[in-house]
Amino acid sequence: MTSEKVETVVANYVEMEREEEGQPKSTKAKLSNFFWHGGSVYDAWFSCASNQVAQVLLTLPYSFSQLGMLSGILFQLFYGLLGSWTAYLISVLYVEYRTRKEREKVDFRNHVIQWFEVLDGLLGKHWRNIGLFFNCTFLLFGSVIQLIACASNIYYINDSLDKRTWTYIFGACCATTVFIPSFHNYRIWSFLGLLMTSYTAWYLTIASLVHGQVEGVKHTGPAKLMLYFTGATNILYTFGGHAVTVEIMHAMWKPQKFKLIYLIATVYVLTLTLPSASAVYWAFGDMLLDHSNALSLLPRTPFRDVAVILMLIHQFITFGFACTPLYFVWEKLIGVHETKSVIKRSIARIPVVIPIWFLAIIFPFFGPINSAVGALLVSFTVYVIPSLAHMLTFASSSSREHAVERPPSFIGGWAGMYGMNVFVVVWVLVVGFGLGGWASMRNFVLQINTFGLFAKCYQCPKKPAP
Numbered sequence: 001m002t003s004e005k006v007e008t009v010v011a012n013y014v015e016m017e018r019e020e021e022g023q024p025k026s027t028k029a030k031l032s033n034f035f036w037h038g039g040s041v042y043d044a045w046f047s048c049a050s051n052q053v054a055q056v057l058l059t060l061p062y063s064f065s066q067l068g069m070l071s072g073i074l075f076q077l078f079y080g081l082l083g084s085w086t087a088y089l090i091s092v093l094y095v096e097y098r099t100r101k102e103r104e105k106v107d108f109r110n111h112v113i114q115w116f117e118v119l120d121g122l123l124g125k126h127w128r129n130i131g132l133f134f135n136c137t138f139l140l141f142g143s144v145i146q147l148i149a150c151a152s153n154i155y156y157i158n159d160s161l162d163k164r165t166w167t168y169i170f171g172a173c174c175a176t177t178v179f180i181p182s183f184h185n186y187r188i189w190s191f192l193g194l195l196m197t198s199y200t201a202w203y204l205t206i207a208s209l210v211h212g213q214v215e216g217v218k219h220t221g222p223a224k225l226m227l228y229f230t231g232a233t234n235i236l237y238t239f240g241g242h243a244v245t246v247e248i249m250h251a252m253w254k255p256q257k258f259k260l261i262y263l264i265a266t267v268y269v270l271t272l273t274l275p276s277a278s279a280v281y282w283a284f285g286d287m288l289l290d291h292s293n294a295l296s297l298l299p300r301t302p303f304r305d306v307a308v309i310l311m312l313i314h315q316f317i318t319f320g321f322a323c324t325p326l327y328f329v330w331e332k333l334i335g336v337h338e339t340k341s342v343i344k345r346s347i348a349r350i351p352v353v354i355p356i357w358f359l360a361i362i363f364p365f366f367g368p369i370n371s372a373v374g375a376l377l378v379s380f381t382v383y384v385i386p387s388l389a390h391m392l393t394f395a396s397s398s399s400r401e402h403a404v405e406r407p408p409s410f411i412g413g414w415a416g417m418y419g420m421n422v423f424v425v426v427w428v429l430v431v432g433f434g435l436g437g438w439a440s441m442r443n444f445v446l447q448i449n450t451f452g453l454f455a456k457c458y459q460c461p462k463k464p465a466p
Helices: 002-021 028-033 041-052 061-065 069-105 115-123 125-154 163-177 181-210 223-236 243-251 261-290 302-334 342-360 368-393 397-401 415-452
Strands: none
Touching: 002 223, 028 163, 041 181, 041 243, 041 261, 041 302, 061 069, 061 223, 061 261, 069 115, 069 223, 069 243, 069 261, 069 302, 069 368, 069 415, 115 125, 115 368, 125 163, 125 243, 125 302, 125 342, 125 368, 163 342, 181 261, 181 302, 223 368, 243 302, 243 368, 261 397, 368 415
């Protein structure tokens, strides 16, 4: 039975690929396919890696100042593995759901499967509603964070406008992502985005080492319990790009090959985040506690300006990554998702951008908002819900017997998988949501009390009086 299921799914994937191959091979079509239509394993890897290491790259040194060097490194390694594990669980559940639907002759060629639909098909409407709430809220604030990061970065090149005004401008720029139909069309953007963050990461590393330690540098972290768990939840957020995992898988020609993609992407991301965060913290120490954007401490040079510009472009791309699933949900709600008119879908998406724009202006707290989102939303969306959903989906002996994807033998079969899932749920609920939620919300409220809502210029250096 299991073999028959897998053959059914693979047959459908091959059929879709043949249809793509049957299209006219004009020069225009070839260029379009090369730059625009991505569904390979490599496209998925670029999408996963690019989506993980956006603006959070600039806040990890801030987290190191809260955690200390050793804890910062250990938490990155730990949450990198944990995030890869739950991404694997999501891929298993996606293939299970799609296999069942393919056997019922459901056609997905004009429909993008999303995480809440997987939960609905496997566990029912209550799980669908829970998944929909946490996923959409996480993606909403993930998009808000990208806008805040754009305004924060551009300020270090051009401070003639305050950060709030820059948020207005970049909100309008990022609204153009409504014209990108789906994750199939992010091929060239994902590739370029990863190159951009790779440059920025190595710029941070090399520039910090060349700059050397500031005079009287101190490395007192961890100094306060609140700061410690705030930093930990920011790292939890770093490796929590799973809100778009199902959409990335669905854009693949063969989603069953996704299994190890997220893990390999995480390994690459660690080669960027560990050296950059460590070097910046080594150079500036406790100064980072008041500078959540690492670029704010490095002297202005042409290399820093290039890093800022590249990060701005990448944040635009990541805004699209975070917003596209929200666009899909909205399209399904108003009944335009399966229309072939790109213009009609683009116009219908505009109301999604407006609340994101507004929230970015209310809460411009670059750094603290990452931790709050990590503790309250990522903890459930990325870690708790996938682990519980996997355990419940395969709770019966019949479901385990007919599972499309069986647990790897090296983790101890079904018993080992259940043990790992229980550990993830308990750890994240206690450390991530519990202690992390307490610490990050205290820090968030502190920022509101210090700078106020609608802050005109968060953490901007004071200009000398004329």
